[in-house]
Each structure stands twice: as C-alpha cells, then as structure tokens.
Amino acid sequence: MTLALTCGGWLPSLPCHIRESRMDAPLLRFEAVRKPALGLLDIHLVVPRGGCTVLLGPPGAGQEGVLRLLAGLASPDQGRVLLDGADLDRQPPGWRGFGIFQPIDGMPAGRTAERLVTEPVLGLPGEQRAAHVARALTQLGLDGQEATRLGDLGPVPRRRLALARALAPQPAVLLLEEPLAGLDHATRQRLALEWRALFRRIGLTTVLATHEPAEAMLLADHLVVLEAGEVVQQGTPQQVYDDPATGFVAGLLGENNRLPGTVLALDGDECQVRLDCGPELWARRGDAAGPGSRCIVAIRPERVAVAAMTAEEMGEGALEAALRDAIFLGDHVRLLIELGRGGTLVARRPAGSRVPRVGGPASVAWDPYAAFAFRALR
Template identity: 75%
Template sequence: MDAPLLRFESVRKPALGLHGIDLALPRGACTVLLGPAGAGKSGALRLMAGLASPDTGRLLLEGGDFHRPPPGWRGTGTFLPAEALPRGRSVEQVVTELLRGLPPRERAAHLARALTALGLDGQEATPLSRLSAPQQCRVALARALAPQPSLLLLDDPLEGQEHATRQRLALELRALVRRFGLTVAVATREAEEAMLLADHLAVLEEGQVAQAGTPQQVYEEPASAFVASLVGENNRLPGTVMALDGEECQVRLDCGPELWARRGDAGGPGSRCIVAVRPERVAVAAMSAEEMGEGALPATLQDVIFLGDHLRLLLAVGRGGALVARRPPGSRVPRIGGPASVAWDPYAAFAFRALR
C-alpha cells in the first residue's frame, strides 16, 4: 500500500468528538472509519474537508502543511445524501453543479465519465425525483466523483437503503475505488459494509482510533472487547484471569470451566475479563469432552437454526454459559438436548479486559 496521502497526528477537536486521533490514509485506497454514533467519524471527515481545524495536533497532507496543498492537488469531494440534493433538477444539472468553473467541453467529459462509472448513461435529462432510491444514491456518488477530487469523502453514503441494495452499492463503490485508483475515506456504523469497502479499516471509539489495519487483521486479531464485538459476531464469556504465561492467560469462566486464551488487553491475575471467540471457530462434536481432546468443554446443544448459507448452533456450557457456533448446511451435528462437546484453538480465543 502506498505512503499516506493524509495523516492525523494526535489531533484533538472535542467539539467534533475527537480526543487524540492518530490515523493515516493510504493513497489510492479506501479507508473506512467504523464506529458507533458519537465515535468521531463525521468529525474526522469535517477536518479532512477543511471545514474545521484541530485544536491541537496536526493534519499532514503528503507529509506537508495541510493548508498548503502540493502541486496537482484537486481538493476533496464530499458526498451529499440523496435527500439533500435539489429535487427539481435533472441528473445532468445535479452532477454538473460542482463543475461550473470548467469549460463546456471539459465539463461534458467529466459528466460522461461520472455517469458511465455509476451506470447512469442516458439518464442525463431525467428528473431526480423520478429515479428510485438506489439510482438517486448513484447520482449523489456521481456528483461527488465528477470533479475528480484527490480525496473523496463519504459520510454513511448508503444510509437508508435496503440491506440488499446496500450490499450491491457497496460492491459497486469498491469496484470504482479500484478501477480509478481513488483515495477514499468512508464513515459508517455498519460492520459488514466496512468489511466490503475497506482496504484500510480504522475502528473509532470515543474520538480515538481503537485499532487500525486491514479488515482481516482487525477481525482475526481484535485489540479489545469493543473492537471484537463491533467487527462481526462474537461469543463473549465473562470470567476471571487466574494466571499469565507469556502471551496466554488462564481464565476461570463464570459458568465454571477453566481454559486458556490469548491475552488481549486483559489485566493480571484476579482481574475481570471476557473471553471472546468467533462462532465459526467453535468446533462441536457428539462425544464427551474427554473423547474430543485437550481443551474441550462439555456442552448441550439446545437448538439448530437453518439460515441458508449456514447452520446456527445454540449451546449451553457449564452453569448458565451460552455459546453460538456456525456450521455449513448439511453438516452433522449432535442431537438437540443430547450430550455434546465444544473446543477451539486457544490461539483463536482472546481474553479482554471486561467492558465497562
């Protein structure tokens, strides 16, 4: 991945919910800011757009002063949600709104490029009000893309779309980023959407970057219980740290069993923790824990739910413990209500400091 186009260094802007953010946006890649409401995502985009300045810290553009752009810098393009676009105008009028300073021939070329990229060819004269919600979203993207900005900023661009439409548009946006080598920053609260779009994923928590890396890195090696719960489904078993051994720790679960897990940000012996393990990493067998092998825990299969692309297994562990496992359709599973055992690679489970 290329060197950062834009870098945040200890940026604080409490009025925008930023409390010491460190972040690098690689050139020619899609950086997704993922976090709940109030995490600082939109505030970070406002700084990138030049609509506000840090109270402390620095924004660096290609290693230099953010307010003195380097040669060739074409500014930022900001996505406006479809409902904020002028309703009484045609697609062409909406998309060319930011191109008024260009000569007519160049303006026409920018328009054609943007409409072709978003599959809107032939819709130039169509009033925006006559388009479907997904088509209006494409027009909004075309409007932001038309000036060919050096940095494209998208604040929850697919909000309000149906789930299937969000997925489809996210894949189209992903293809656009790669086809044109765009540098993009996207803010979203949707983990699935973030995983679809991101080359570089930054999880924000209370105005700081809780973890950054590729989507795979953040998913497979979360830095905290917050990150683990935000990025994909996760079993969370509360317990107490008993002992430490290098990068691993022994935990006594509240439901009874003891086990070993990788130490995330869990504290020392006696501290409260959460053991997190992804459902797809939980192995389930219709045999005793002794037969299953070292590290296996006795369990009871309570229900099996068919969800099309996978089976969802609901299991009871110990005294009141609950686990979810996933299996491909057609997999052999224990009898509901009958004995079973569960196990996972200790390297796939993490012990995190208990959430507040």
C-alpha cells in the same frame, strides 16, 4: 452530522509533488489530533493512498469529525493533519483536491442529471467540462439519462447521481459520510458491492464514514475503528476481525460468545482463565489485566467445533458440553450449547452438517489463538 461544503466550482487535482510521491507512503496522517467540539480527543490514524479507508464506530465516536477536518470545515485544536507530509490546515478547502459526496434530495426536482453533475465543474473549459461530466455519468451507469430530472429518479439512481457529481471534478481524494443511509439492507449491500468495484477500478483514495459494520467490512481496504473520540484499532478488515484489540472491537465486527471469568496466570501473549461456569482454559491476551482481574473470553461462533464425543476423545483443550438446541437458518445451523454450570455458547455450522443429538452429550473445542481474553467492562 452532514458535510455541507459547497462545491460550486472546479476542484483542482493535487500538486505534482504530491501525485508523484511514493505509492507506499500514507497519503494522509492524523497526529495526536484533538477537537473536542467534534468529539475528537486523541486521533492517530493513517490513510493509505489509492484505497478505501472506512471510519467505523457508533454515533458520536468521532468519524464524522474526522471528515469535517478533512473537508476544511474545521481545524484541529491540537495536533496536525498532514497531506503527504504537508500541513493540510494551511490549504483552503477548495484547493485540497478533495471531492465530497453530498445528498441531492434537497435540490430542485426539475434539475436534470447532466446539470447536477455539471455544476461542480463549471470553471472548466467547455470541452473539458463535457468530458468530465460524461466520464462521471458513465462510471455510475447513468449515461443515457442525462436529460432525466431529479424528481423522476428513485433512491438508488439518486445515490449514483450524487456520487457522479462528487467524481466529476476527478478529485484526488473522495470523502463520503453515510452515503447509503436510509436504504434497506439488501439494497445497501448491492450498492456497496457496486461502489467497491468502482473505487478499485479507478484507484481513487476514498475516506468513508459509517456506523454499519457489515458495510465497513465490505467496502474497506483499510479499516479504522473509533470509540469515544479515539482510534482503537486500524488495519485490513481481516486483521481487525481476526485479531481485535479490545472487546469493543470484537463485538462491533460480528457476533461473539462472551464468557465471564477471572485471569489465573499470564504466559507471554496468552492467559489462563477460570470461567464463572467452571472450566479453565487458555486464550490469547487482548487487553485483560493481570492475575485476579475480571475478564471476558470472546470466541466467534464459527470458530467453535462441536462433536458428539467426550472431551477426552475430542482432544487437548476440549470441554464437556451439551447441545440444547439446533436452529435451522437457511445457510447455516445455529447450535445452542450448555457449558459447565450454566454457561452458554453459540456455534454455527453450514446447513447439512452433522451435529450431536439435541439433549445428548457433546464436547466443544477451538484453537486457543481464536479466543481472546478482554478486560471486563463494569
């Protein structure tokens, strides 16, 4: 789903009472928003001002629908979208002060970079228009390429030009949907780093939708994870990564060991679990249910400590294990570990680290607060 709002004229900035509001208050707020036609079932989220909010989820999770509501291409069936406390749906799209990143690949190949960036600000007086265009081109490193035709630009300069076009009106809010799709991984990462620095330098409130977790973690000041039309968690990337609310969130944001088991007891925000492979352990309670319920204990590979000693020697909470393989992957070594009766764990260590002998005895341990017990999905 691609945003298709025509930007044929100048997008004015937000009204003064909005621009001068408290900087610590969210700029945008979704309150119990429903729009099933766009895959939105119950959206509650906030967009802080002056940072990059990234909407992350698999295809169909609802992030594209959120952008369409912000762009004015649709209205909620229920609930409200608020812009600094005022109902956003009462404002026509062209008067919201929002800029929209749109692909330019389908535009005439003979148009110059300068003309493409000028088109959204044709309503401005001549000198002001020229200043806006020059500023946008300079921000994206395209100054000196004003006369270059679209057909002569490669994929990366085209993305930069599309962003310059969206920034030319100097919008108060920038909306982007999968702006780096179609590029190879290394190029996506390089361009995302470039844009991360740009967004922070100009202090622009940005809302970006993506399906790529690594890209979301790299760009986001505020990360919003969506699943099946609902927001399941939001916070800083580190908060969401370190303290996932569900197994879905934990798996979306990186590799996890997933050990099936049964909940034995609850104690505050912790729970005791008997793993199917035999050992019993304590973990933080994510969304696991009560005693007797099935669960998955999730622990990230980088949080697993491995040592060539007995569990008793390693200390409280350690479990007996055996190292089955050590795979060198350049910047780290991947350890494949057998736990209990048929359980498997992956641990990750920096290249050059000392590891137990393959085939020999070992023990594993981790901080109980780094492991989470989540409800087992059927």
